[in-house]
Amino acid sequence: MTIWILFAVMTGAAVLAVLLPLSRRVSAEEASSAVGERLFYxxxxxxxERDRARGLISDAEMRAAKAEAARRLIRATADEPKPTDTVDEPALRRRRAASAIALSSVPLLALAVYGAYGSPHLPAQPIAARLQQTIDPATIGVAEAVARIEAHLADNPEDGRGWDVLGPVYMRQGRFEDAANAYLNALRLLGEEPTRLANLGEALVNADAGVVKERARLAFARAVELDANQPKALFYLARAAEQEGNLAQAKAQYEDIVRRSPPGAAWLPIVNERIAALGGVPIAPTIDPQAGAAIAALPEEDRLAAIGGMVERLEARLMENGGTAEEWVRLLRSYSVLGQRERGAQALAQARAALAEDAAGLASLNAAATELGLEN
Incomplete structure (x- = not known):
């Protein structure tokens, strides 16, 4: 109830401040005095002007005297009541009635609008109480979710999980310094983990306007130490080489990322875009996504045998059923990796026959063949 009394007092004060001058009546004596002062100046x-015409004062004295008199005349004119200021008693009563109506109608109108569009039936709910409620992702907004997590972390700064959750949210909001700080706290509390280190590096890169500086490079290098196939870390390390002008090294690193990646990986388009920007030909990965991890763990001799078996199965499928240009290019690259140049040349001839009616596919195939040296 106290809050409503306070609102009523504030509204009344605001209305009175505007309407009170309207109720003031200028007396005839005040009006006459102001007019007389103006006439005097x-x-x-x-x-x-008459004194100057009679030669009693010089031009300079005349200008100075007129300037002073003119200033006083302007001031007297400004203070002179307007015709509407000197009102008679009936007009003054009408003004006061209008003021009273305005004083009562403005608060009533505000209450009516609030009743129609507000929620006066809901109980008061302080922010602290709202933050303590269970978060329902279907109904809560991002800003409120972040506020709740931040409030939780203010009371529980050692909650590494909370910092790990907050980092990606800050990234989506463009708060890159805050995201980097969140990832640093998560790493301190939860320990080093390749993806977390790569995310820290990415936040630092974004905070530095896309430049891979030393702090970010160290995070990416550590991520690769823990996981040699961490794609985000590998990409930004290649990006660092590109920014330093080591274009051949950057291109080789980008191509290595593609070869390590499973087909359909989300990062492949942007990596191939960088390869194309550096004058290379976009390539397709050569490793089956489901077998890649198992093959990587095998000894060298067994790994090559496993890759050979995969390549033979891919070749058999393409010979029997045909395939896309991307699949034929993958086969060519596989033979190149295995050092089987002759089989690569044979596969190239078969691919050209299979793609004879696909101009775009042939162009992609021929570009890959040139890159792999199969045209010589």
């Missing part, structure tokens, strides 16, 4: 100006 007008006569004074004329008198100064």
């Amino acid at each position: 007008e006569d004074q100006l004329k008198e100064i």
Whole structure:
């Protein structure tokens, strides 16, 4: 109830501040005095001109005297009541009635609008109480979710999980310094983990306007130490080489990322875009996504045998059923990796026959063949 009394007092004060001047009545004596002062200074100006005409004052004295009289005339004119200020008693009563109506109608109108569009039936709910409620992702907004997590972390700064959750949210909001700080806290509390280190590096890169500086490079290098196939870390390390002008090294690193990646990986388009920007030909990965991890763990001799078996199965499928240009290019690259140049040349001839009616596919195939040296 106290809050409503306070709102009523504030509204009344605001309305009175605007309407009170309207209720003031200027007396006839005040009006007459103001008019008389104006006439006095007008006569004074004329008198100064007459004195100059009689030679009683110089031009300089005349200008100074007229300037002073003119200033006083302007001030007197500004203070002179307007015709509407000197109202009679009936007009004054009408003004006061209008003021009273406005004083009562403005608060009533505000209450009516609030009743129609507000929620006066809901109980008061302080922010602290709202933050303590269970978060329902279907109904809560991002800003409120972040506020709740931040409030939780303010009371529980050692909650590494909370910092790990907050980092990606800050990234989506463009708060890159805050995201980097969140990832640093998560790493401190939860320990080093390749993806977390790569995310820290990415936040630092974004905070530095896309430049891979030393702090970010160290995070990416550590991520690769823990996981040699961490794609985000590998990409930004290649990006660092590109920014430093080591374009051949950057291109080789980008191509290595593609070869390590499973087909359909989300990062492949942007990596191939960088390869194309550096004058290379976009390539397709050569490792089956489901077998890649198992093959990587095998000894060298067994790994090559496993890759050979995969390549043979891919070749058999393409010979029997045909395939896309991307699949034929993958086969060519596989033979190149295995050092089987002759089989690569044979596969190239078969691919050209299979793609004879696909101009775009042939162009992609021929570009890959040139890159792999199969045209010589």
